[in-house]
Amino acid sequence: MRIHALPTQLINQIAAGEVVERPASVVKELVENCFDAGAKQIHIDIEQGGCRLIRVRDDGCGIFKDDLPLALSRHATSKIASLKDLEQVGSMGFRGEALPSISSVARLNLISRTEQAECAWKVAADGTEKDFDPQPDPHPYGTTVEVRDLFYNTPARRKFLKSEKTEFSHIENLIKKMALSRFDIGFLLTHNQREILNCKPAVTEAEKEKRIAGICGSAFIENAVRIDYASSGLQLAGWVGRPTFSRSQQDMQFFYVNGRLIKDRLVAHAVKQAYQDVMYHGRHPVFVLYLTLDPKLVDVNAHPAKLEVRFREGRLVHDFLFSALHRSLAEQRPQSQASVSKVAAFEALEQEERKPSFHYAGSAPTAPRQSSLPMTVEEEIKAYASLYPQDEIKEKEQRAVAENEERPIPPLGFAVAHVHNIYILSETRNGVILVDAHAAHERVTYERLKKQYHQGNVPAQPLLLPLKIPVSMAEADLAEREGNFFLSLGFELSRSGPETLILRSTPAILAKADMDGLIRDILADLIANGMSRRVLEKSNEILATMACHGSVRARRKLTIDEMNALLREMEQTERIGQCNHGRPTWVELSHADLDKFFMRGQ
Structure with a gap:
């Protein structure tokens, strides 16, 4: 067969296959044009899920009468004029193919009026890009695009559309996402003459x-953290959900690059890494985030529907996102700026009252004078309790409530009971809190281990008697091969036979842990996951296992002093809101919550 040129309408219908997948695709292109026109108010009217009618009206700058035919012609645009413009696109749309593509598969009317024009002008299009005859219209300043009978001339594509309810749900979700991208614009969405969404x-x-x-x-706002972080010419702002407020699906993740909603693997990986220490297995974080950077550093022309972008310095962007999110999550502790001075005053009062002095968490952990080794959290708790003769402890516990009323109240308050030997009940200024002692202690221990490990200084404590640990041959081979890795964690581990290991020293912070079980768990993790992954990821997993073994066990009765010491540790620990597995470590019941339980004031 001879080569021949395709008709213009067919060319546009082929292009429509990339641009117009369903009614929501049409809405996206038209609303993005409203953004570029400088609109402050956008009305979107939908009928029958968008199959019968899509009408998008804005109050933007409008289109000149003589430019209307060009607006409906392929590869005609006001947004770029050269390759240089294409390499630093700042507008939402720029290809100049959306309107002709849409008009080739639907009945399209375009009405527009500029501020200088005496009236608006209306044109109809069928994708042939000819026979335009602008007619005057009483339309106000701005532009309206009406798209009727989508896919009326391509019935095969119309068969692929879903039900009216499903197609409109795609449109509604899209408008919600776009409304989050531009707070300065009002959005009004109707379906079959019924108002669905109205954002001022x-x-x-x-x-x-x-x-x-x-x-x-x-609930999202109530459980979200506001962030605003800038570095290396990049800025990340928005809201991220606390780890304890997560979803089973990735349905509440909105990420915008220079105002454009995108889905990107690099971004997804950076977010996943930032949450890996605090997110429960199988759960997904929620966020509304805005990344702003020089348009030259991002290619928005990497996808026909502009749903994906390509960063010119991907590693820089990845590390920036990880650092910003990781730091923001780490800074969330149970205290506000207003309470910091109260905590400091409380610590000063406590230190003046006790001899010898004992430091709460947050200050550098100091060892007792009789020891040259750093104390574990458990040892600090015991040291705190041992400062008082045993016959005074009971009396001190009885005085605790009265004394607490006179002291500045720290964010997590003062312990009053150890419920079922699991939960710490503490009285705060605003109500009460319940703390899972094991989960909280696990996070405290884990954060301290991480800090020591990444500073290259995990203090080790020699065992009085070396511990012989029977293992499998594969485990013994691995322990022998990765001896330096174990040494960096504070374990001096050597092989003494085909299936025997000898442990001579352990991390000081884990002195009371079951070392036999801990070593077995670490070896099991290493065998299951391999040593080929990044050392940082691997080490954090191992440190989490170590922290779990070294934490206060559930059912062990804690004294008032031990509980208060743990509460003070929590107030100074990063990511304390959840344990290493993503479960919450504490919950609060306010005065109002308690009053509701007992119907007080009703």
Whole structure:
């Protein structure tokens, strides 16, 4: 067969296959044009899930009468003029193919009026890019695009559409995502003449949070952390959910690059790494994040529908995102700026009252004078309790509540009971809190181990009698091969036979742990996951296992002093809101919550 040129309408229909997948695709292209037009208010009217009608109206700058035919022609745009412009695109749309592609598979009317024009002008299009005859119209300033009978001339594609309810749900979800990208714009969405979504322009922080709450739910804002972090020409701002507020699906993750909603593997990996220490297995974080960077550093022309981008310095972006999120999550502790001075005052009062002095967590851990080794958290707790003769402890516990009323109250308050030998009950200024002692101690131990390990200084304590550990031959081979790795963790481990290991020293912070079981668990983790992965990821997993073995066990009765010492440790520990497995370490019941239980004031 001879080569021949395709008709213009067919060319546009082929292009529509990339741009127009379903009604929501049309809405996306039209709303992005509203953004570029400088709109402050956008109305989206939908009928029958978008199959019968999609009408998008804005109050933007409008289109000049003479430019209307070009707006409906392929590869015509006002947004780029050269390769240099393409390499630093700042607008949402730029290819100049959306309108002609849409008009080739639907009945399209375009009405627009600029501020200088005496009236608006209306044109109809069928994808042939000819026979345009602009007609005057009483339309106000701005632009309206009407798209009727989508895929009326391509019935095979219309068969692929889902039910009216499903197609509209795609549109609704899209508008919610776009509303999160531009707080300065108002959005009104209707379906079959019924108002579905009405977002007023949001300027203040409170108004922005109200919009997010309306789209993501009030629980998101109540459990989100506001972040704003800048470095190396990059800025990350927005809201990230606390690890304890997670989802079973990735359905509440919104990430914008220079205002453009994207899905990107590099971004997903950076977020996953930032949460890996604090997220429960199988759960997914929630976030609304905005990355701003020089348009030259990101290629937005990497996907036909502009859903993906390509970063020119991917490693820089990845490390920046990880650092920003990791730091923001780490800084979330049970204390506000207002309470810091109270905690400091409380610590000063405690140190003045006790001789010899004992440091709460947050200050550098100091060893008792009779020992040259750093204390474990458990040892610190016991040291705190041992400062008082045993016959005074009971009396001191009885005085605790009265004395607490006179002292500045720290964020996690003062312990009053150890419920079922598992949960610490503490009285705070705002109500009460319950702490899972094992989970909290596990996080405290883990963070301290991580700090020591990454500083290259995990203090080791020699065993009085070396411990002989029977293992499998594969485990003995691994321990012998990775001796330096174990040494970096504080274990002096050597092989003494085909299936025997000798342990001569252990991390000082884990002095009371079951070393036989701990070594077996570490070897099992290493065999299951291999040593080929990055050392940082591997070491954190091992440190988490170590922390679990070295933490206060459930059912062990704690004294008031031991509980208070742990509460002070928690207040100074990063990521304390959840244990190493992502479970919450503490919950709070306010005065209002308690009053509701007993119907007080009703």
